[in-house]
Amino acid sequence: MFNxxxxxxxxLTLLSAIAILGAFSYAYQxxxxxxxxxxxxxxxxxxxIYDRNGEKLSFVFKKQHRLYARYDEIPGFxxxxxxxxxxxxxxxxxxxxxxxxxxxxxxxxxxxxxxEGGSTLTQQLIKNKLLSxxxxxxxxxxxxxLAIKIEHELTKEEILERYLNEISYGNNYFGVKTASNGYFRxxxxxxxxxxxxILVALPNAPSFYNPLRHYKRAMNRANxxxxxxxxxxWITPSDYIKAIKESPKVYKTSLTQNIxxxxxxxxxxxxxxxxxxxxxxxYKIYTTIDMKQQAIAKEAVDFAYQKALKKYRExxxxxxxxxxxxxxxSKTGDILAMVGGVDxxxxxFNRVTQSKRQPGSSFKPFIYQTxxxxxxxxxxxxxxxxxxxxxYYKGKPKVWAPKNYERDFKGFISLREALVHSxxxxxxxxxxxxxxxxxxxxxxxxxxxxxxxxMSIALGNLGLSPLKMAQIFSxxxxxxxxxAPRLVSKIVSREGAVIYETxxxxxxxxxxPEQAYLMTxxxxxxxxxxxxxxxxVKGIELAGKTGTTNNNIDAWFCGYSPTIETIVWFxxxxxxxxxxxxxxxxxxxxxxxxxxxxxxxxYPDTKRYFDMPQGxxxxxxxxxxxxYTTNSPLPNSHQENQDNYIxxxxxxxxxxxxxxxxIEEDNxxxxxxxxxxxxxxxxxGTLF
Numbered sequence: 001m002f003n004x005x006x007x008x009x010x011x012l013t014l015l016s017a018i019a020i021l022g023a024f025s026y027a028y029q030x031x032x033x034x035x036x037x038x039x040x041x042x043x044x045x046x047x048x049i050y051d052r053n054g055e056k057l058s059f060v061f062k063k064q065h066r067l068y069a070r071y072d073e074i075p076g077f078x079x080x081x082x083x084x085x086x087x088x089x090x091x092x093x094x095x096x097x098x099x100x101x102x103x104x105x106x107x108x109x110x111x112x113x114x115x116e117g118g119s120t121l122t123q124q125l126i127k128n129k130l131l132s133x134x135x136x137x138x139x140x141x142x143x144x145x146l147a148i149k150i151e152h153e154l155t156k157e158e159i160l161e162r163y164l165n166e167i168s169y170g171n172n173y174f175g176v177k178t179a180s181n182g183y184f185r186x187x188x189x190x191x192x193x194x195x196x197x198i199l200v201a202l203p204n205a206p207s208f209y210n211p212l213r214h215y216k217r218a219m220n221r222a223n224x225x226x227x228x229x230x231x232x233x234w235i236t237p238s239d240y241i242k243a244i245k246e247s248p249k250v251y252k253t254s255l256t257q258n259i260x261x262x263x264x265x266x267x268x269x270x271x272x273x274x275x276x277x278x279x280x281x282x283y284k285i286y287t288t289i290d291m292k293q294q295a296i297a298k299e300a301v302d303f304a305y306q307k308a309l310k311k312y313r314e315x316x317x318x319x320x321x322x323x324x325x326x327x328x329x330s331k332t333g334d335i336l337a338m339v340g341g342v343d344x345x346x347x348x349f350n351r352v353t354q355s356k357r358q359p360g361s362s363f364k365p366f367i368y369q370t371x372x373x374x375x376x377x378x379x380x381x382x383x384x385x386x387x388x389x390x391x392y393y394k395g396k397p398k399v400w401a402p403k404n405y406e407r408d409f410k411g412f413i414s415l416r417e418a419l420v421h422s423x424x425x426x427x428x429x430x431x432x433x434x435x436x437x438x439x440x441x442x443x444x445x446x447x448x449x450x451x452x453x454x455m456s457i458a459l460g461n462l463g464l465s466p467l468k469m470a471q472i473f474s475x476x477x478x479x480x481x482x483x484a485p486r487l488v489s490k491i492v493s494r495e496g497a498v499i500y501e502t503x504x505x506x507x508x509x510x511x512x513p514e515q516a517y518l519m520t521x522x523x524x525x526x527x528x529x530x531x532x533x534x535x536x537v538k539g540i541e542l543a544g545k546t547g548t549t550n551n552n553i554d555a556w557f558c559g560y561s562p563t564i565e566t567i568v569w570f571x572x573x574x575x576x577x578x579x580x581x582x583x584x585x586x587x588x589x590x591x592x593x594x595x596x597x598x599x600x601x602x603y604p605d606t607k608r609y610f611d612m613p614q615g616x617x618x619x620x621x622x623x624x625x626x627x628y629t630t631n632s633p634l635p636n637s638h639q640e641n642q643d644n645y646i647x648x649x650x651x652x653x654x655x656x657x658x659x660x661x662x663i664e665e666d667n668x669x670x671x672x673x674x675x676x677x678x679x680x681x682x683x684x685g686t687l688f
Contacts, residue, residue: 045282051289058258062279069177071161081200087121095147122147170206194246197222211250262340282494288334296598297337304591312579323570324351332504333483356463362547362556363460378416384426420530431458477560480516482507514615534589537596540608546584551577557588562607
């Protein structure tokens with residue numbers, strides 16, 4: 001009987017062992033599938049957007065703000081502190097510490113409930129990443145099995161790297177690098193021992209020890225970390241005393257730390273869907289923005305905006321006046337500053353890239369450049385006389401009678417003076433002489449959509465964004481070469497590979513350097529003594545053109561220095577008039593001048609004078625010095641006699657019949673039309 005019972009007991013024990021082993025084997029196979037999330041660890045990582053000088057503009061993320069730190073980036077003192085407090089035998093066990101488990105079981109039995117888990121750092125990592133926090137035996141078994149599996153697959157250093165990147169440090173800071181940047185605004189190698197002790201203490205209870213809410217409590221816990229390290233000989237007594245006396249400054253900062261929201265929005269808009277989700281990809285995105293120039297550009301817009309509010313007696317909270325500003329490096333096309341509106345908090349709409357407005361007279365230089373390239377000279381006489389144009393719209397006869405802003409005419413006026421003083425009639429007559437088709441064919445090069453098919457092309461009757469204006473104005477600022485503006489120079493993946501890169505993109509020459517310089521010289525006069533006098537800045541040569549549309553709806557100033565091109569626009573989003581006297585020279589030119597004045601203070605070595613290219617010659621015409629080129633010679637005697645001719649009949653008019661199909665809805669008889677709002681094209685870069 002005894003032998004029978006003994007054999008039965010042995011068999012039962014054997015069967016139980018087999019069952020336990022089988023259950024363990026089954027559980028190992030089942031839960032080990034989850035281990036892949038840690039073995040092939042690819043957490044959501046915040047992307048960082050930088051300016052051209054490497055200054056951080058913003059973090060962008062989806063749910064968890066995490067900056068990834070490689071093991072070799074993490075200070076040794078921080079790792080030692082973590083191991084000292086959480087798992088002293090970390091480098092000795094295989095994922096599970098039997099001694100710690102036994103101590104925990106004894107405490108749990110005494111308490112009559114789970115009060116201590118005896119978890120190793122590996123188990124803590126598993127609990128945070130793969131399992132729940134509930135204190136049940138089944139979860140603890142899975143945790144132990146996974147710990148063994150992971151310790152078999154990963155090195156101790158890899159486990160610590162994952163732990164320090166995965167764990168929460170409160171404040172939605174995930175990972176030790178994120179916490180270092182957020183709480184102390186430091187990179188990890190810059191941290192003091194006390195600051196590292198604070199970070200070591202946080203994961204145990206991130207809310208309870210949050211230094212922003214409970215500073216004293218956090219300091220006491222950090223001191224406990226330092227004491228533990230001293231007691232086991234991992235820190236010297238002198239270093240311990242020095243560290244506990246320190247009271248580090250803790251910063252309360254926004255998670256994104258976004259100092260240029262309109263720039264960040266534009267970057268995200270341009271690359272939406274092109275690189276997966278930028279918010280979780282851990283990219284480093286380098287823009288062309290210079291934050292110093294971005295700051296003075298914002299000041300310039302505010303300066304002009306406040307002047308406008310005062311002039312029109314409007315309140316900033318209710319006013320619908322808005323503005324846009326973009327500065328571009330002429331040679332490279334790099335966007336140095338971009339202000340999409342007067343108040344980002346009120347409106348995130350970026351008027352630089354997403355709005356299309358009539359440029360008015362700021363478009364005239366393209367007409368005049370066409371004339372110069374066809375043989376005209378800055379001294380060539382133009383007819384500044386009244387002219388009416390008859391056309392049919394929807395079967396009904398209509399008459400367009402453009403006028404000069406000053407409501408007068410000069411008879412004959414030189415090409416230079418016509419542009420300097422923005423004479424509408426002279427421009428309209430120039431277009432008539434050149435031919436609309438000739439001008440349209442030439443302007444096709446600029447890739448401008450919906451170029452008018454009628455005489456209204458003379459007065460800039462089309463819709464363009466400020467960024468598009470910056471692109472086409474580069475033909476003057478960049479010595480005849482049009483260059484596409486770019487906002488992002490390169491993007492680096494989380495692995496450190498350059499996956500997107502742009503280079504300055506020059507488009508085929510619009511004109512030659514010497515012909516472009518003729519225009520620059522005229523536009524310098526616009527600033528010095530013409531409609532753009534409010535754009536003048538002492539100590540630097542500036543060239544530019546004002547633009548004002550019907551009823552003072554849009555006010556532009558488009559201009560450039562020897563190195564930087566700047567476009568300024570003011571208006572109302574509802575297309576209503578700004579107010580009486582709201583011209584480009586009165587509203588936008590002051591912002592342009594403010595920017596360049598501050599630019600010289602910021603960068604005193606800025607190039608101040610335009611270079612005159614070869615092929616430019618000086619000659620005398622009617623007792624005045626004038627520039628000329630082989631392609632744009634001084635006027636001949638016939639033109640001179642014509643220039644001396646005096647017009648006495650104010651009612652001189654030339655009627656031109658225009659068919660229905662040549663008149664579009666955006667003709668000058670419809671000044672209150674709604675202009676479509678749609679973004680410009682993306683950066684033209686290479687995606688690897």
